[in-house]
Amino acid sequence: MKLTLRVWRQRAADTEGAMSTYEVDDISPDMSFLEMLDTLNEDLILRGEDPVAFDHDCREGICGACSLVINGDAHGPERTTTCQLHMRSFADGDTIDVEPWRASAFPVIKDLVVDRSAFDRIIQAGGYITAPTGSAPEAHATAVPKPDADFAFEHAECIGCGACVAACPNGAAMLFTSAKVNHLNVLPQGAPERETRVLDMVARMDEEGFGGCTLAGECATACPKGIPLVSITNMNKEWLRATRKAGKR
Amino acid sequence: MARTVWDSSVGKKTVMAVSGLIMLAYLVVHMLGNLKIFFGSAEFNGYAHWLRTLGEPFLHHEWALWIVRVVLVAAVVAHATAAYQLSRRDIRARPTKYVHTRRRASYATRTMRWGGVILGLFIVWHILDLTTGTVHPNGFQSGHPYQNVIDTFSTWYGNVIYLVAMLALGLHIRHGFWSAAQTLGAGSRTRDRALKAIANVLALVLTLGFVSVPVAVMTGVVS
Numbered sequence: 507m508k509l510t511l512r513v514w515r516q517r518a519a520d521t522e523g524a525m526s527t528y529e530v531d532d533i534s535p536d537m538s539f540l541e542m543l544d545t546l547n548e549d550l551i552l553r554g555e556d557p558v559a560f561d562h563d564c565r566e567g568i569c570g571a572c573s574l575v576i577n578g579d580a581h582g583p584e585r586t587t588t589c590q591l592h593m594r595s596f597a598d599g600d601t602i603d604v605e606p607w608r609a610s611a612f613p614v615i616k617d618l619v620v621d622r623s624a625f626d627r628i629i630q631a632g633g634y635i636t637a638p639t640g641s642a643p644e645a646h647a648t649a650v651p652k653p654d655a656d657f658a659f660e661h662a663e664c665i666g667c668g669a670c671v672a673a674c675p676n677g678a679a680m681l682f683t684s685a686k687v688n689h690l691n692v693l694p695q696g697a698p699e700r701e702t703r704v705l706d707m708v709a710r711m712d713e714e715g716f717g718g719c720t721l722a723g724e725c726a727t728a729c730p731k732g733i734p735l736v737s738i739t740n741m742n743k744e745w746l747r748a749t750r751k752a753g754k755r
Numbered sequence: 756m757a758r759t760v761w762d763s764s765v766g767k768k769t770v771m772a773v774s775g776l777i778m779l780a781y782l783v784v785h786m787l788g789n790l791k792i793f794f795g796s797a798e799f800n801g802y803a804h805w806l807r808t809l810g811e812p813f814l815h816h817e818w819a820l821w822i823v824r825v826v827l828v829a830a831v832v833a834h835a836t837a838a839y840q841l842s843r844r845d846i847r848a849r850p851t852k853y854v855h856t857r858r859r860a861s862y863a864t865r866t867m868r869w870g871g872v873i874l875g876l877f878i879v880w881h882i883l884d885l886t887t888g889t890v891h892p893n894g895f896q897s898g899h900p901y902q903n904v905i906d907t908f909s910t911w912y913g914n915v916i917y918l919v920a921m922l923a924l925g926l927h928i929r930h931g932f933w934s935a936a937q938t939l940g941a942g943s944r945t946r947d948r949a950l951k952a953i954a955n956v957l958a959l960v961l962t963l964g965f966v967s968v969p970v971a972v973m974t975g976v977v978s
């Protein structure tokens with residue numbers, strides 16, 4: 507395959523960026539999108555140019571590092587991570603636009619790499635449980651009803667990639683935060699911090715400069731792990747419940 | 756607690772949902788009341804008079820009406836203020852557009868802000884036109900709403916303003932009612948289709964009900 511790429515190039519956080527055009531040739535349809543970018547970078551290095559910086563790690567769709575907006579879609583046209591997107595989703599001769607996640611809470615560091623540490627700080631605010639460490643507890647000590655376990659697992663699938671923020675017209679982190687809140691709030695292990703978790707994580711989300719939810723639904727469409735929009739509804743319910751309880755105290 | 760609610764984006768959205776639902780409930784009653792115009796001037800004017808005597812003798816003359824007015828003004832102010840502040844936050848959170856753009860969310864979803872502005876301007880004009888009579892076209896007569904309504908809908912601009920606003924209202928409710936259910940945590944996977952259907956029915960019934968009045972005046976059914 508022969509492709510024309512238009513890639514966002516930006517030397518550093520505080521410099522202006524722009525789209526640069528590159529031609530790549532000999533691309534196999536079986537390559538992943540990242541392998542295609544590797545090919546471009548090898549070319550650039552041979553020509554003595556600066557390779558395109560992009561985030562990646564596992565390349566298995568489980569770590570959440572890869573993060574490209576491809577032709578206006580976070581993670582591109584398929585519902586998967588950028589690393590699991592293959593070139594067979596494109597046609598020979600295509601022009602492909604590659605941009606970084608866009609949100610003021612995710613500033614660009616270089617080219618296609620953005621700083622997602624705001625997510626870490628949301629997790630620090632409440633995305634944990636308090637439990638004694640040491641040897642693993644007896645597996646049957648805490649029974650979890652099957653529907654709750656399924657619900658928790660569905661939300662635990664979130665890999666923190668930030669595609670939801672990138673796709674949201676308001677740069678909101680509601681889907682990510684709701685996945686984390688719902689995952690822990692439904693489990694007995696998460697019960698002691700059920701109220702503070704949702705209040706603190708939502709407050710942190712606001713402080714980080716993410717936008718609010720207007721129920722546009724773009725996040726759930728972009729999410730490679732299929733976290734559903736109704737997760738946000740559920741987090742709202744948890745937030746209202748916690749606020750009522752805090753008001754009574 | 757009021758402070759924590761107003762300071763949080765989720766809390767402010769709750770204020771929007773509750774104030775929106777209060778306005779929505781009022782609009783259903785208001786629309787049904789308007790349909791009395793089809794039974795003639797005596798019945799319509801009588802209904803308007805009855806609204807002022809509502810709650811008597813427990814309440815003083817017009818008190819019920821004033822209570823409703825105060826609640827509605829509070830709802831409009833809270834709704835519009837929260838909408839403004841949340842919109843500012845949203846725009847600040849996403850300052851850079853993508854170079855490669857495409858059409859996204861539905862029309863009703865994308866027009867909530869401008870539709871809301873149209874509704875806000877309409878509410879002001881509507882009160883100045885048919886409540887205070889300040890901008891009324893043809894000698895506003897207090898206590899004779901039937902004639903006032905006919906006068907308003909005998910001008911081209913009265914009809915245009917009203918029809919545009921009612922279309923905006925239908926779109927606003929279509930996304931707004933379903934959104935409010937999500938904001939208040941009342942949505943769920945099993946209820947989603949029902950909520951969307953209720954939103955569409957409410958939007959359609961309110962728009963058609965309100966629009967029927969100027970259409971009836973324009974076509975001479977009501978004169």
Ligand code: HEM
Pocket residue numbers: 719720721768769771772774775776778779782831834835838839842864867868870871872874875876927928930931932934935936938939
């Ligand atoms: C003063 C004029 C108004 C303005 C400026 C306004 C603006 C807005 C905005 C910006 C939203 C948020 C949209 C979004 O989340 O995408 C909204 C939501 C909503 N509006 Fe309005 N609106 C106005 C009047 C009304 C009226 C008259 C009603 C009554 C039917 C109404 C009912 C609602 C409802 C139910 C919501 C959903 C709240 C939620 O998302 O939880 N609005 N409005």
Ligand code: SF4
Pocket residue numbers: 663664665666667668669670671681682685725728729730731732733
């Ligand atoms: S909710 Fe989905 S899109 Fe958002 S961070 Fe988690 S996995 Fe990525």
Ligand code: FES
Pocket residue numbers: 561562563564565566567568569570571572587588589590
């Ligand atoms: S590189 Fe790990 S999910 Fe894509």
